[in-house]
Amino acid sequence: MKLVYVILSVLIGTHVAKSQDIVIPKTASHEWTTSAAIANDNAILSQVLGQVKLPARSELIQSYKIRSSFATHYTFQQITNGLPVEFAGATLHLKDNGSCRLENYIYYDIADGKFSTANAWLPSSDGAIAVKKELIQHGGLEELVYTDQFGVVIYAKDQTKYIKRDTSIFVKVFMLNPINSSGQPYGGPFSDNNDQSNPSLESEMYWQMTDAQVSNDTFYLESEFLKFTNISAPFDDDFFALNDSLTFTRDQGDFEFINTYYHINEIGNYVKELGYNSLIKQLDVDVHAFGNADNSAYSPADHSLQFGEGGIDDAEDGEVVVHEFTHSMSELASPNNTIGSQREAMEEGSCDYFAKAYSRSLNDNTPNKVFSWDGNLTWNGIPLNTKRSYPSDLRNSKDGDRDMWSSALMCIHDKIGRTATDSLLLEHFFYQGANTTMGEMAEVIIKIDKEDFNSNYYSSLKSCFVEAGFISRVSIDEVNRTPYKVINQQGFASGESDLRVELPREVAISVYDVQGNLLTVLSESTSHTLKASDYSKGLYILRFTNEGQLFSQKIIR
DSSP: OOOOOOOHHHHHOSOBOOOOOBOOOOOEEEEEEOSSOOOSHHHHHHHHHTTOOOOTTEEEEEEEEEEOSSEEEEEEEEEETTEEEEEEEEEEEEETTSEEEEEEEOOOOOOSOOOTTOOEEEOBTTSOEEEEEEEEEETTEEEEEEEOTTSOEEEEEEOOOOOOEEEEEEEEEESSOHHHHHOOOSBTTBSOTTTOOOHHHHTTEEEEEEEEEEETTEEEOBOSSEEEOOOSSSOOOOOOBSSSEEOOOTTSTHHHHHHHHHHHHHHHHHHHHTTOGGGOOOEEEEEEEGGGOSOEEEETTTTEEEEEOSSSOGGGOHHHHHHHHHHHHHHHHSTTOOOSHHHHHHHHHHHHHHHHHHHHTTOOSOTTEESTTTSSSSOOOEEOSOOOOTTTTOOOSHHHHHHHHHHHHHHHHHHHOHHHHHHHHHHHHTTOOTTOOHHHHHHHHHHHHHHHSTTTTHHHHHHHHHHHTSSOTTTSOOOOOOSOEEEOHHHHHHTSSOEEEEEEEEEEEEEEETTOOEEEEEEEEEEEEEOGGGSOSSEEEEEEEETTEEEEEEEEO
16 A cells, blocks of 8 residues: 555544554464364363463453354454553464464553543553554544643554446456556557556556346446446446447546456455455445545555546556555455564565455566556556565665565466465465564475475575575474375366376275365375366365374365
């Protein structure tokens, strides 16, 4: 998200104190294996309480639960003296094989002193402060504001994240933007020119088919991924069409509707193919927002996206659209913990990477810059594939360090391919925590590869993370591989060649889709081949038993 500047004294009409140093409880990790399935949420809480020590008059309350392909993820809020402690609590990751990982963010330095309207404790360098927490809205922007008993703002956090039937329509859109598709530099006919169209820009619009809804011969841009609404000025009339083929030039405001709609549908369907349906929730989207300011944002409070029109219209650039959509998936996976300079930089870097990986699936004309169309005129976009070294080159800011994380992810992408890298990235979203570092999250991704992919990508992950400085050559133990080999994952994922599974003894393999439906059973053998032509794109799970131990292996086609 681009920087959004809000003057708090104007916004809420109170005194503004110097921002407090917010102290996030240091993470303590615990890992163990449970011998039997945990029956219910109360039993889950008992497991967590058995691993943590709470301060006096405190409890943990389950606040969130979400499912990924191989695990269930629980978030617990710390409550002390009857009030929630912001950014404090615990997260439990319960794998299907019974292994458990607990991240402990318990905060202990809490004294009495809450006032009548206080509704939270805010951890600080001076101990927890009783505060009144409010969500303030102004011109479509949202900010969490914390005030003390005298009404003084001590901390603020930017938050900006008919019966119809299904049909298909045709839309003419940028792929992903005119700089990206043409390979031309910004300037001349490939410039904004106050939103004017011209033959060069129109030649970079392409017909595409996408899902929509229809009622009484009227077509609506609404899908499981998004619907359009007015969130902030300027306000648009409801969008609908009377035919199934929509084309507009970029000087017409309706172009931003169809361009945003197509690219969110495309990336949403792709995420579902990878098996991450739990990261999909219909978004409210405003393509003409923020009073024509040059900003775009995702709001977690109401799960909405807004795109500004200052400079080059943000909704014209598919990389901006996908970047903001990725914020929504990250927040659904691990809500309310984007705090800490490295955590915030990784949030932006992950979204930059995901947008550019989508862009590079179409062409490779602008590999070293994200927002190659929008990032002109009023700002310069975001660099990618930089060679900065962690931690010596850290600038300790969200936008100053995002390229360190995105560049490492793109290094992995170039070694193992888009689908495998994206699957690792989406799975790692569930393990994000407040104030986590790039080194910690690099180790999380390596652990995901070990547990879910049989360490198939270990050497590539280690190479890129060592080059970035996130891990040392000796900080990660060499992996203990399981007694089987999965060969040619990348070729199978691309559809170019078949997948082979080799085992030490004759074993039958069951193949499931991501919903858990049994597709086929491969008869007992020491070598199994899965033909790429037999499987549509998506995520599949292989399950088999070897010497009494059950193995599950995720594969991507």
